[in-house]
Amino acid sequence: MSPVSWLSSHLGLPDWLLRPILAPLVYPGLLAFMPVALFIIWAERKVTARVQMRVGPLYVSRRLGGVLQLLADGVRIAFQEVIVPETAEKYSFMLAPIAAFSLVAATFTVVPGGPGVYGFDSNISLLIAYALISLSPIVTVVMGWASNNKFSQIGAGREIIVSIAGEVTLLASLLAAAMMYGSMSFNAIVEAQNDAGIPGIVANPVAALLFFIAVLLITDRVPFDLVLGEQEIVQGPYTEYTGILFALTMALDYAKLYVLMLMFTNVFLGGWMPFNTPLIGSLCVFTKTLVLMLISVFLRSVYGRMRLDQVAYLFWARLLPLALAAFSLSAVMHFLYR
Amino acid sequence: MKNRLRSHVDALATAVSRLTKSPMTFFYPDYEEDKPYGYRGVILYSNEKCIGCSLCAQICPARALKMYRVPGDKRLRPGYDLGRCIFCGLCTDICPTDALELSSVHDKVFDSLESMVMDPVDWTLWSRKVRGEEMARGRKMRVWIDEDKGLRYEEVR
Numbered sequence: 042m043s044p045v046s047w048l049s050s051h052l053g054l055p056d057w058l059l060r061p062i063l064a065p066l067v068y069p070g071l072l073a074f075m076p077v078a079l080f081i082i083w084a085e086r087k088v089t090a091r092v093q094m095r096v097g098p099l100y101v102s103r104r105l106g107g108v109l110q111l112l113a114d115g116v117r118i119a120f121q122e123v124i125v126p127e128t129a130e131k132y133s134f135m136l137a138p139i140a141a142f143s144l145v146a147a148t149f150t151v152v153p154g155g156p157g158v159y160g161f162d163s164n165i166s167l168l169i170a171y172a173l174i175s176l177s178p179i180v181t182v183v184m185g186w187a188s189n190n191k192f193s194q195i196g197a198g199r200e201i202i203v204s205i206a207g208e209v210t211l212l213a214s215l216l217a218a219a220m221m222y223g224s225m226s227f228n229a230i231v232e233a234q235n236d237a238g239i240p241g242i243v244a245n246p247v248a249a250l251l252f253f254i255a256v257l258l259i260t261d262r263v264p265f266d267l268v269l270g271e272q273e274i275v276q277g278p279y280t281e282y283t284g285i286l287f288a289l290t291m292a293l294d295y296a297k298l299y300v301l302m303l304m305f306t307n308v309f310l311g312g313w314m315p316f317n318t319p320l321i322g323s324l325c326v327f328t329k330t331l332v333l334m335l336i337s338v339f340l341r342s343v344y345g346r347m348r349l350d351q352v353a354y355l356f357w358a359r360l361l362p363l364a365l366a367a368f369s370l371s372a373v374m375h376f377l378y379r
Numbered sequence: 380m381k382n383r384l385r386s387h388v389d390a391l392a393t394a395v396s397r398l399t400k401s402p403m404t405f406f407y408p409d410y411e412e413d414k415p416y417g418y419r420g421v422i423l424y425s426n427e428k429c430i431g432c433s434l435c436a437q438i439c440p441a442r443a444l445k446m447y448r449v450p451g452d453k454r455l456r457p458g459y460d461l462g463r464c465i466f467c468g469l470c471t472d473i474c475p476t477d478a479l480e481l482s483s484v485h486d487k488v489f490d491s492l493e494s495m496v497m498d499p500v501d502w503t504l505w506s507r508k509v510r511g512e513e514m515a516r517g518r519k520m521r522v523w524i525d526e527d528k529g530l531r532y533e534e535v536r
Binding site: 088090091092093094095096099339342343344 | 390391393394397398400401402403404406529
């Protein structure tokens, strides 16, 4: 008996109604996301410090290596005043971060976090997740425009160019994977990998690489963080935000990273592949996602920022032809998952 | 193409190998770098040595020193604006009675900009406080040039 059906029998609610509420709120959604964000941001700062031969955050909870630093920052930010600039468009300025974060949080309903742990299953859940993720850059552009600040507007302009380039590559790699498995449902994809015993990254490494690089671009990770571009345009579209709204904009990128890496785990790493019970399977998915996130934040200490034209060239002229190669590879590898 | 791939691998390998090395910084408030001879920190004032010649205020290039009239005193006495001081040490050189001296401290915190402007009485009291702290500071670290890391810190005994 799964935890969801146990809860539904106690609350007297039907299963299908409880799942889409629990998935975005508990696991793999926001409740699981909080410690992940806490840990990942700490790890990012600590690893970068280590590579640069520094100590990194340490003052808050010295015995734990400063892991509670972000909690302290969060408390400070939560009690900070939210300042709305006089020239800003008040309502879109205040509502845009909330809308963007809700869109990303809604994605958790379709992405499974373990065997039988999902909001709802559909034949096109891959496309639904992709559509929700790719809606949030539009809201980011609204943020940049509503702030009425030159840095925000430059950042919003960059977001347009960058997100189109990234999402085409992301969609191409996802469609290549869907073609290989012959399905667009996450559960069916993981089951196909389970039955064949081969994770997708082995069968189609090109699509996996494309997906990973596109995720780095979409979530503003370091070689492609030119939307934020701290040294050039302060904080990009998020420049004017303070207090809890700033925390939301910051959490937005990490939530996107979390949900996209969850998708990577399901599509290319076989999800809960060696295990099949809900609890251990979920832990397996969670661990794989965390390791992927650690790899992507580790890149911050290795690379510098690429220029806008270099990024556009890389994605349109180098990675898009590779996507065609991924498609042809999928057509060949399709026999594995029949 | 091959070279590009290799440079990516090199960069990643360098970062991974750096992960295993210990940091080259030290815990700043607990440990303190051993200051070299002639280090120019904040300027301290001793009231009893001062003869009120106002040479220090004349030579100060940043106009951080200014002569004040103190009640109950015939002569003018120097006051100190720490916000303006550039720690050049000219005042300590020119002082005929060594009433001004350089300390090895530079990390002092103030509540407000106004509290950084000290009249002679404030400055005397503050200097006494800093002298006492200087004696009681934490463990000193000496810096060495290291082939591996660049810098290495070692405790001075």
